[in-house]
Amino acid sequence: MVLTVDYVEKMKLLEKKLAVEFEMKDLGQLKYFLGIEISRSEQGIFLSQRKYILDILSEIGMLACKLADTPIETNHSLTVYLDQIETDKHRYQRLVGKLIYLSHTIPDIAYSMSIISRFMHSPSEEHMTALYLILRYLKGSPRKGLLFSKNDKACIEGYTDSDWARDKTTGQSTSGYFTFVEGNLVTWRSKKQKVVARSSAEAEFRSMAYVICELLWIRSILADLGIKYEQPMNLFCDNKVAVEIAHNPVQHDRTKHVEVDKHFIKEKLDNQVFQTLYVRSED
Known part of the structure; x- marks a missing residue:
């Protein structure tokens, strides 16, 4: 069992309450758990x-x-x-x-x-x-991993991309996204889209909808932990057309197949839940 708290006093209190119900032994700071190695330094926690x-x-x-x-x-x-x-x-x-x-x-x-x-x-x-x-x-890279460090970034960010019609069997696209909380990578996913996109902009637009759901979930989890972010979350996308569609309320042929996603994204934009930002593919 892994216990995570923000104060040592809370840790001791929790251990005492658990010890009433279970036989327990404190093994000290977490170093190895289910195949994952944990190390600490001045830079942060490395997995x-x-x-x-x-x-x-x-x-x-x-x-x-x-x-x-x-x-x-x-x-x-x-x-x-x-x-x-x-x-x-x-x-x-x-x-x-x-x-x-x-x-x-x-x-x-x-x-x-x-x-x-x-x-x-x-x-x-x-x-x-x-x-x-x-x-x-x-x-060639067995020491690669994730570093969680303290920094001055008080924001939630998401990056999204897609490859259009790469699946040779079905013609479906693959969505990919990753999210940062205060500069630290916390979630990522690569998943084949459920329907065939008729353009690269449509594939990118569906990817935007996926990552927005992820960002909303992360913000909800943080709110439950007592950490609230009032400023809009940042969503980065390398497709200018997809970003323009997100801001354009006018229906046209390029968006008729993604109308539900379109209204969902536009609603969150209007409520300033997040803001869309363009990022070059090279970056």
Whole structure:
């Protein structure tokens, strides 16, 4: 069990109350929990899964594998082919499950994991090669993780993007977003959209709706903890057309397929819950 409080006195009081119902022993400051390593310094609290990564590589005999610069090939064309060569389905599913757990501290692999998870029912040798590429990438960066530090940023921010019609089987797009609270990365996701977008602007617009829901949820959680943010949250998007659609109340052909999202986003903009900001794709 992990206990988190803001004062030592509260910790002692909580421990006493729990000890009435359970046999307990105080193990001191948190250092290792469910495969996640926790370290502290003047910079902040750092979470990583170095040992977990090395254990996986050792288990499958890849400790001496070649390193990879990226967790997935740029402009990949992974899909299910009729003439594909099948691979060990059990091994594939087991490795994917282990890698999904790594996504808790390594956001870099979120997109690639979203892609290879789509072939769990019928993996091929090509899909297994893509999975090994992720492992080779992790081999070169086992110390990567998340740093939570104190800073002067008193705001909630979200970044959103999408790849348009990348899924070769269905033509669906993939949404991606990540959110920051006071300058610290707290949530991220890469997920295939439920419907086919007819333009890149539509795909980006749907991604905006996803991240707005996430930002509202985060603000609600913080409010329950007694932390309230009165200023608008920042939403960054690299598609100017999508940003313009969010501010434009006029219905037209470019938005008729996303009317519910359009009204939802416009309502939050009008209520100054968040503000949209353009960011270059390079940034």
